[in-house]
Amino acid sequence: MTPDKEPVVTNLCFVCIVILIVGIIVQVSGENELRVDMSKIGLTHVPKDLSPSTEVLDISQNYISELQISDFSFLSGLKVLRLYHNRIQRLDFSVFKFNRYLEYLDLSHNQLQKISCYPVVGVKHLDLSFNDFDALPICTEFGNLTQLNFLGLTAAKFQPLDLLPIAHLHLNYILLDLGGYYVKENEAESLQILNTKSLHFVFHPESLFSVQVNISVNTLGCLQLTNIKLNDENCQVLINFLLELTRGPTLLNFTLNHMETTWKCLVRVFQFLWPKPVEYLNIYNLTIVESINEEDFAYSETTLKALKIEHIKNQVFIFSQTALYTVFSEMNIMMLTISDTPFIHMLCPQAPSTFKFLNFTQNVFTDSVFQNCSTLVQLETLILQKNGLKNLCKVSLMTKNMPSLEFLDVSLNSLESHRLEENCTWIESIVVLNLSSNILTDSVFSCLPPKVKVLDLHNNRIMNIPKDVTHLEALQELNIAFNSLADLPGCGTFSSLSVLIIDHNSISHPSADFFQSCQKMKSIQAGSNPFQCTCELRDFIQHIGQLPSEVVEGWPDAYKCDYPESYKGTPLKDFHVSPLSCNTGLLIATIGVVVLVLAGSVTFLCLYLDMPWYLRMVCQWAQTRHRTRNIPLEELQRNLQFHAFISYSGHDSAWVKGELVPCLEKEDIRICLHERNFVPGKSIVENIINCIEKSYKSIFVLSPNFVQSEWCHYELYFAHHNLFHEGSDNLLLILLEPIPPNSIPNKYHKLRALMTQRTYLEWPVEKSKQGLFWANIRAAFNMNLTLVNENNDVKT
Numbered sequence: 001m002t003p004d005k006e007p008v009v010t011n012l013c014f015v016c017i018v019i020l021i022v023g024i025i026v027q028v029s030g031e032n033e034l035r036v037d038m039s040k041i042g043l044t045h046v047p048k049d050l051s052p053s054t055e056v057l058d059i060s061q062n063y064i065s066e067l068q069i070s071d072f073s074f075l076s077g078l079k080v081l082r083l084y085h086n087r088i089q090r091l092d093f094s095v096f097k098f099n100r101y102l103e104y105l106d107l108s109h110n111q112l113q114k115i116s117c118y119p120v121v122g123v124k125h126l127d128l129s130f131n132d133f134d135a136l137p138i139c140t141e142f143g144n145l146t147q148l149n150f151l152g153l154t155a156a157k158f159q160p161l162d163l164l165p166i167a168h169l170h171l172n173y174i175l176l177d178l179g180g181y182y183v184k185e186n187e188a189e190s191l192q193i194l195n196t197k198s199l200h201f202v203f204h205p206e207s208l209f210s211v212q213v214n215i216s217v218n219t220l221g222c223l224q225l226t227n228i229k230l231n232d233e234n235c236q237v238l239i240n241f242l243l244e245l246t247r248g249p250t251l252l253n254f255t256l257n258h259m260e261t262t263w264k265c266l267v268r269v270f271q272f273l274w275p276k277p278v279e280y281l282n283i284y285n286l287t288i289v290e291s292i293n294e295e296d297f298a299y300s301e302t303t304l305k306a307l308k309i310e311h312i313k314n315q316v317f318i319f320s321q322t323a324l325y326t327v328f329s330e331m332n333i334m335m336l337t338i339s340d341t342p343f344i345h346m347l348c349p350q351a352p353s354t355f356k357f358l359n360f361t362q363n364v365f366t367d368s369v370f371q372n373c374s375t376l377v378q379l380e381t382l383i384l385q386k387n388g389l390k391n392l393c394k395v396s397l398m399t400k401n402m403p404s405l406e407f408l409d410v411s412l413n414s415l416e417s418h419r420l421e422e423n424c425t426w427i428e429s430i431v432v433l434n435l436s437s438n439i440l441t442d443s444v445f446s447c448l449p450p451k452v453k454v455l456d457l458h459n460n461r462i463m464n465i466p467k468d469v470t471h472l473e474a475l476q477e478l479n480i481a482f483n484s485l486a487d488l489p490g491c492g493t494f495s496s497l498s499v500l501i502i503d504h505n506s507i508s509h510p511s512a513d514f515f516q517s518c519q520k521m522k523s524i525q526a527g528s529n530p531f532q533c534t535c536e537l538r539d540f541i542q543h544i545g546q547l548p549s550e551v552v553e554g555w556p557d558a559y560k561c562d563y564p565e566s567y568k569g570t571p572l573k574d575f576h577v578s579p580l581s582c583n584t585g586l587l588i589a590t591i592g593v594v595v596l597v598l599a600g601s602v603t604f605l606c607l608y609l610d611m612p613w614y615l616r617m618v619c620q621w622a623q624t625r626h627r628t629r630n631i632p633l634e635e636l637q638r639n640l641q642f643h644a645f646i647s648y649s650g651h652d653s654a655w656v657k658g659e660l661v662p663c664l665e666k667e668d669i670r671i672c673l674h675e676r677n678f679v680p681g682k683s684i685v686e687n688i689i690n691c692i693e694k695s696y697k698s699i700f701v702l703s704p705n706f707v708q709s710e711w712c713h714y715e716l717y718f719a720h721h722n723l724f725h726e727g728s729d730n731l732l733l734i735l736l737e738p739i740p741p742n743s744i745p746n747k748y749h750k751l752r753a754l755m756t757q758r759t760y761l762e763w764p765v766e767k768s769k770q771g772l773f774w775a776n777i778r779a780a781f782n783m784n785l786t787l788v789n790e791n792n793d794v795k796t
């Protein structure tokens, strides 16, 4: 029984462990599940299956119409709840009773009409704007929201003390949606907003401005109005509305968004604001309607520093341009930005102007702007980006009377530099010049401000920096990326250059001289060029690879081989070639040395060790061995009595008898010598023939003496025509002493032919070589030969 129980226990344990592990995984993934985004999925209720550890819950843009305690009570860690753009009509703050950490609650753009109060003390951001409240939804409990930072509200009508419960709080931002505001018949409303840094009103986007509430503020720094629709009649309504709001001395920033107005009313608003403490006035999305006529403007003293108008739509088509532009050009402020407008021009101020900063980005100005304008004497920065400028020379002339100009941006125009015959005159004060994204060519270098320090020429059509450019000695930063340059510039002409941006050009083999001439370089960005990875690039790679990495921007990833095909895409840092294959001089020298050494050793071998002789001997020995093996034995041994017959001149008999014969007989080679083996009674010729016929081979000892001996020639003749051994190679020639070719008489053509074939063995005088000589002689004899004795007995 007991043994059966054990596996059950083990199994149970296993199950426990599995459950434990699964539990841990759920918890871990639950812990990571801090943010839940369920926006725009058509929810009609707050989902019930949320993880209790959810911290950020986005259920905005759904169709949720009701909130209940049970929806959120289990989300004890909830910090951020986005509920905007739903259909909630009633809100009881006690639904967040259990969400102690709730900081951010966005209920804007619902249909809230009523709220029930409950203190949710931790809230910092509470947005109830864009709802259907009639009166301001303020609970006395809001007074306890000591951390409240942002408050968004909606109201259609006001009581002066509506905001009293929160009067002691120091808010950063109040958003007040007055889209539903309507004018009351008799009473003039008022509202006190006490402490907030920013106050933002949003009005009805379609209706004419009509809000008549007297709003007073304390310590307001930033005022913003959105959706203001004005005509000549209701212009005063806005001005009245602003009267109290703009009184405070702390108001610095005033912004108008989506403003539609007549020109006359706009000028009145400017005029109203001119003596106010506002320093920065911004208007975004301005539409001018009805008409534009000349308006008087009194440029009284103002604290306004900067006016910025971005994106103007002009719905007036026939009007005096001067009436429009004069109001701006005469402004006695420091900074003016008018961008993204259909303006085609800006006038030159009539009197010396206070402008230090002018930004006219993205208009349709032409080359005529500020020509011959000598009143912009304080102007330091001029931005004419993205306009219709065409002539670089005209631009240079424009600056002529701007003695303070330091920064000029004429990027993103259609500037050309090839019509520079008119002289080009820049004001010397220019330090930064932005000429990027134009259609400038190489000739731009003959028309540049002489003291420019930062020059942006990227995205033009420059192919080459001319060598004879005016020396830009002050130039420190040059951006010439996205052009068609074929090489890096040297720093001869730019002696102060320390930053060079030259990526995206056509540089295939940059010269390494650059690094010598540009010693002050602090940053170079030369990637994304079509580098040709050949020998010429090695110096460049070596130099650039040695620079500190903060100097070479984008190294190594942006620097890749483009050619040859086999290296395409290889980072330059990984491109290596051997020094030998790149240096032709070195290559030639190496080959030369090898050839010389070879030639030297061959000469040495030939001269001092007589190499050719050895070669010949070894060759013959090999041939002979081969031949003797191939001759059928039976044929050879028919009636052979001797291995060899030796023919020699009597003058050489000392060598023959002293060296050759003893040596051969030592090897059991039987020799037929005519003195020894001659048969008496036979003629000499018969004896010789007899001797030759009975010998397997005939050895001829050649020497000048042999040539002179007539007998010897006969013997050679007979031996060569030996009937028995015809076809077989029965001659063995030994050259005892060299025979001068001319010394052989013509009639002995046989000998001549043999000599020219050089099939003889040379007798070496040196002792060391004689071993090989004898080996050769021995090899010529087939020692398996069975010889017949003179008495016709067979001898083995």
Ligand SMILES: *[C@@H]1O[C@H](CO)[C@@H](O)[C@H](O)[C@H]1NC(C)=O
Binding pocket: 385, 409, 411, 412, 434, 435, 436, 437, 454, 455, 456
């Ligand atoms: C020049 O203008 C272009 C845009 O038009 C901008 O991206 C670039 O940073 C400017 N260069 C300098 C040096 O200010």
